[in-house]
Amino acid sequence: MNRRPFDPRLLRRVPAARRDLAVLALLGVLAAGLIVAQATALAAVLATAVDGRLDRPALAGFVVAVAARSALVWAQGTVSARVAATVKATLRADLLGAVGRHGPGWVAGQRAGQLATLAGRGLDALDAYFTGYLPQLVLSVTVPLAVLARVVFADWSSAVIIALTLPLIPVFGALLGWQAQAATERQWRRLALLGGHFLDMVAGLPTLRAFGRARAQTDVVRRMADGHRVATMKTLRIAFLSALVLELVATLSVALVAVPVGIRLLGGGLALQTALLVLLLTPEAYLPLRSAGSRFHASMEGLAALDEALTVSAAPVAPRAAEGAATPDARGEIRFEGVTVAYERTTALRDVTLTIRPGERIAIIGPSGAGKSTLLGLLLGFVTPTSGRITVDGVDLATADPDAWRRQLAWVPQRAHLFAASLADNIRLGAPDTPADALAAAVHDAALDDVVAGLPDGLDTLLGERGHGLSSGQRQRVALARAFLRAAPVVLLDEPTARLDTAAESVVLDATRRLVAGRTALLVAHRPALLADADRILRVEDGRVTELTPEPTGKGPR
Numbered sequence: 001m002n003r004r005p006f007d008p009r010l011l012r013r014v015p016a017a018r019r020d021l022a023v024l025a026l027l028g029v030l031a032a033g034l035i036v037a038q039a040t041a042l043a044a045v046l047a048t049a050v051d052g053r054l055d056r057p058a059l060a061g062f063v064v065a066v067a068a069r070s071a072l073v074w075a076q077g078t079v080s081a082r083v084a085a086t087v088k089a090t091l092r093a094d095l096l097g098a099v100g101r102h103g104p105g106w107v108a109g110q111r112a113g114q115l116a117t118l119a120g121r122g123l124d125a126l127d128a129y130f131t132g133y134l135p136q137l138v139l140s141v142t143v144p145l146a147v148l149a150r151v152v153f154a155d156w157s158s159a160v161i162i163a164l165t166l167p168l169i170p171v172f173g174a175l176l177g178w179q180a181q182a183a184t185e186r187q188w189r190r191l192a193l194l195g196g197h198f199l200d201m202v203a204g205l206p207t208l209r210a211f212g213r214a215r216a217q218t219d220v221v222r223r224m225a226d227g228h229r230v231a232t233m234k235t236l237r238i239a240f241l242s243a244l245v246l247e248l249v250a251t252l253s254v255a256l257v258a259v260p261v262g263i264r265l266l267g268g269g270l271a272l273q274t275a276l277l278v279l280l281l282t283p284e285a286y287l288p289l290r291s292a293g294s295r296f297h298a299s300m301e302g303l304a305a306l307d308e309a310l311t312v313s314a315a316p317v318a319p320r321a322a323e324g325a326a327t328p329d330a331r332g333e334i335r336f337e338g339v340t341v342a343y344e345r346t347t348a349l350r351d352v353t354l355t356i357r358p359g360e361r362i363a364i365i366g367p368s369g370a371g372k373s374t375l376l377g378l379l380l381g382f383v384t385p386t387s388g389r390i391t392v393d394g395v396d397l398a399t400a401d402p403d404a405w406r407r408q409l410a411w412v413p414q415r416a417h418l419f420a421a422s423l424a425d426n427i428r429l430g431a432p433d434t435p436a437d438a439l440a441a442a443v444h445d446a447a448l449d450d451v452v453a454g455l456p457d458g459l460d461t462l463l464g465e466r467g468h469g470l471s472s473g474q475r476q477r478v479a480l481a482r483a484f485l486r487a488a489p490v491v492l493l494d495e496p497t498a499r500l501d502t503a504a505e506s507v508v509l510d511a512t513r514r515l516v517a518g519r520t521a522l523l524v525a526h527r528p529a530l531l532a533d534a535d536r537i538l539r540v541e542d543g544r545v546t547e548l549t550p551e552p553t554g555k556g557p558r
Contacts, residue, residue: 006137007303009310014090020083027076028138032146034072038065039280040150047273076135084130088123091306094313095119118312122305129299129306136295139288147285151278155270158257158278162285165253169246169289246293250286257282328400330408330489330520331358332393334379339388341374341543348374350543351388361521363534365548370540372524373414376492379522380411410488410515414495414524416479418467423452424459426467427481434485446481447511448474473508480511491521 011018044058095115144166151159261278264270334356341349348371356362364372377383378390381402390397397405418426427442428434439459443452451474455461467475476496483491493516496508513533516523525531537548 014087017083017086020079023079025138027072028142031072031139032142034065034069035143035284036146036150041065043273043277043280046276080131080135084127088126091123091309092119098313118305118308125302125305129302132295133299136288136292140292143288144285147281151281154274155278161257168249246290250290253286254282326395326400327404328392328395333357335391337389339385341383342386347543352545358520361516361535363531363537364524366540371543372540373494376494408488410483410486410491412479412483412493412496416475418463418475420465422460422462426478429482431485442481442484445484445514446477447507448477448481476508483515489519491516491519493523495524
């Protein structure tokens with residue numbers, strides 16, 4: 001993890017923040033000047049008040065300095081809040097862009113939950129960094145320098161003591177900060193794991209309930225949450241300890257200046273106004289360093305999230321095909337040659353060798369998590385083989401133009417995503433210029449006529465996010481209509497009848513048969529109804545693919 005208080009990558013990745021950060025630095029310089037001016041004016045007012053006089057110009061200067069500092073504090077808060085909002089918006093856009101570049105396979109499993117935690121709670125923690133720590137970091141540079149410069153001309157011996165004791169605060173802060181940094185890293189890792197596991201568990205909740213494992217997963221989440229609680233308390237304990245140490249060091253340092261000044265004042269060796277000026281300015285020299293140290297601990301979670309966001313969004317993408325790369329013909333033969341797909345903790349597919357002939361309808365069966373969807377992900381280009389290769393009509397997909405290849409595919413996922421747009425726009429996804437007659441034909445082929453007739457505005461009816469307003473079967477038929485509209489030679493279907501009742505399944509099956517007729521089709525299936533018209537049946541288990549022989553009746557594997 002990056003341990004610097006300011007990450008220079010931020011300026012490169014978020015150029016829009018440069019101007020606000022420069023303004024923040026300028027405000028820090030102005031604040032330092034106002035602190036010196038305010039202390040000088042107040043010392044003059046108090047020194048003359050002892051003699052029974054009132055230095056009106058000095059009093060006016062003091063009032064102006066106080067008013068200017070108040071305005072400056074408001075300006076610092078406004079600018080720091082704006083730069084925080086700019087950085088968070090840019091980093092969230094970068095994270096979404098990284099997901100788009102890498103594809104769905106990159107965010108599979110717990111990584112999706114970790115990225116969701118990072119883009120939400122993680123980046124929100126940057127508010128404490130930009131609005132609290134960063135302004136104090138600027139002041140911790142400008143204010144001590146300004147104070148030292150002023151005190152040198154007033155009382156050089158006090159300036160020497162201040163110069164010698166000032167480094168003690170960052171030294172002690174750094175020693176404690178190393179411990180706090182490690183504790184914060186552990187806390188953030190536990191939070192990311194908790195978010196990833198929780199999202200994964202919620203996504204599979206129906207399955208967990210069906211198999212009676214929901215309570216066991218509840219206990220797992222409870223243990224993970226308790227681990228995060230313990231890590232958080234350890235981080236807070238270090239933060240509170242460091243605040244105590246910094247306060248003690250600053251107080252002793254101020255005392256080292258105040259005691260000699262008081263003795264010299266009583267002995268007549270120092271003028272009252274000079275003594276007051278030194279006593280007023282000395283605490284101001286230590287205050288920004290003290291505040292920066294305490295606020296650094298409050299912003300450490302945000303810094304951890306910033307480092308991870310910058311790293312994740314800059315993660316290298318698998319090399320794309322060069323310009324002018326060959327475009328495979330989807331009407332040709334598809335071959336898997338010793339394909340293995342391995343992740344950090346598991347192997348999804350192991351040494352798969354498979355030939356798919358043009359026009360074949362292949363059903364893929366197997367237990368959940370066996371690697372069925374990974375097979376489709378390989379063809380879609382969402383998953384990259386760890387070893388081996390996939391060729392289409394003799395062209396290696398690793399060197400082919402991915403966009404040109406995907407234009408020859410029609411994909412019906414297990415859970416088709418519908419957007420908050422009209423039904424027509426949802427069907428036209430990927431083909432926005434489709435004429436009305438082709439759209440109507442796709443609606444008819446997907447058995448959506450009755451759905452369209454029942455909507456208040458027909459195809460122009462606006463749907464809610466995720467297709468709110470349609471049933472599961474109707475949403476699946478919208479996905480089939482998209483595939484009909486694409487008219488691609490290869491069709492990939494990932495359990496199109498999952499979670500459907502008998503009536504909805506029958507309608508979707510009829511539409512699916514019309515869709516795959518005359519095309520090369522791969523159908524991931526759990527239900528026997530999808531196996532009836534398959535030419536071949538492949539079983540995927542433990543990452544290995546074996547072929548089963550359909551019964552002569554075409555009703556299932558033998």
